[in-house]
Amino acid sequence: MQCSGATRLLGALWIVLLAAAEGPDALAQATAEQKAQIAPTGSLRVALVKIPFLAKQDPGGVIKGVAPDLGEEMARQLGVAYQPVAFDTPNAGIKALHDGAADITFLAPTPERVALIDFGPAFMAMEMTLIVPGDSPITSHADADQPDRKIVAYERTAVDEMLVRKMSRATIVRVPIFGYKRAFELLKSGEADAFADLRDALMSYQPELPGSRILPGNYGSNALAIGYAKDRPAVAAFVKVFTQGAIASGFVTRAIERAGVRGAVASAGG
Numbered sequence: 001m002q003c004s005g006a007t008r009l010l011g012a013l014w015i016v017l018l019a020a021a022e023g024p025d026a027l028a029q030a031t032a033e034q035k036a037q038i039a040p041t042g043s044l045r046v047a048l049v050k051i052p053f054l055a056k057q058d059p060g061g062v063i064k065g066v067a068p069d070l071g072e073e074m075a076r077q078l079g080v081a082y083q084p085v086a087f088d089t090p091n092a093g094i095k096a097l098h099d100g101a102a103d104i105t106f107l108a109p110t111p112e113r114v115a116l117i118d119f120g121p122a123f124m125a126m127e128m129t130l131i132v133p134g135d136s137p138i139t140s141h142a143d144a145d146q147p148d149r150k151i152v153a154y155e156r157t158a159v160d161e162m163l164v165r166k167m168s169r170a171t172i173v174r175v176p177i178f179g180y181k182r183a184f185e186l187l188k189s190g191e192a193d194a195f196a197d198l199r200d201a202l203m204s205y206q207p208e209l210p211g212s213r214i215l216p217g218n219y220g221s222n223a224l225a226i227g228y229a230k231d232r233p234a235v236a237a238f239v240k241v242f243t244q245g246a247i248a249s250g251f252v253t254r255a256i257e258r259a260g261v262r263g264a265v266a267s268a269g270g
Helices: 005-022 032-038 066-078 090-098 158-166 180-189 199-208 233-248 251-259
Strands: 043-049 081-087 104-107 118-132 150-154 171-175 194-198 220-228 264-266
Touching (some): 043 066, 066 081, 081 090, 090 104, 118 158, 118 251, 150 180, 158 220, 180 199, 194 199, 220 233, 233 251, 251 264
Parallel strands (some): 150 171, 150 194
Antiparallel strands (some): 118 194
């Protein structure tokens, strides 16, 4: 007896739903091909970019956070050793994938990065908002998006990309990534009116700009996903299922809570 395409699809969906209810292990059962392609050295080499909301070094030198938690869990499910490798910038982490020095990383899939590496489904979304000096007349994102306003953003980032899409009237002033001190100098001198970043990052930086205000709400969100070298179909299949399982089981939410990341939620399902 032959099954229709619809019947096969419903059966597959039912298996996925049952597995999701059991947790990430039930979903992420790696085949030998996937295991060999995703961890060719026998260890999962995870490129951890030292961005506070993803991976942060504690006083003892250990890198902790959402990305390390997910990387360690993926290695556990693969049955291989977890090998974290820290990098200071996203480009350095991406280069490690290109050079074969790392297997996966965790970043926002901006168009520039998507041209260089592949990404799985989003596992986490983070609010993007603005910080303004305490005496600023700006009280909302609409106030900031005016022809006479200047908004600072990190160049070639998801924050910059979203500003271009959502803030069409204000002028965008770009600074190098992680250059929040320069952004604050521009705010203090009156050369800029607001600084755009993720809510968690702005809350971390805020003490260095006394009296400043972080605007309520958001002008967009930043998706984070697992990245890997291009043309790795077995890796793509495993990463997709792993991400779905990590979200469905609540693993991502728990990792966000452990790390204390503000303005972040697990993605809707990948």
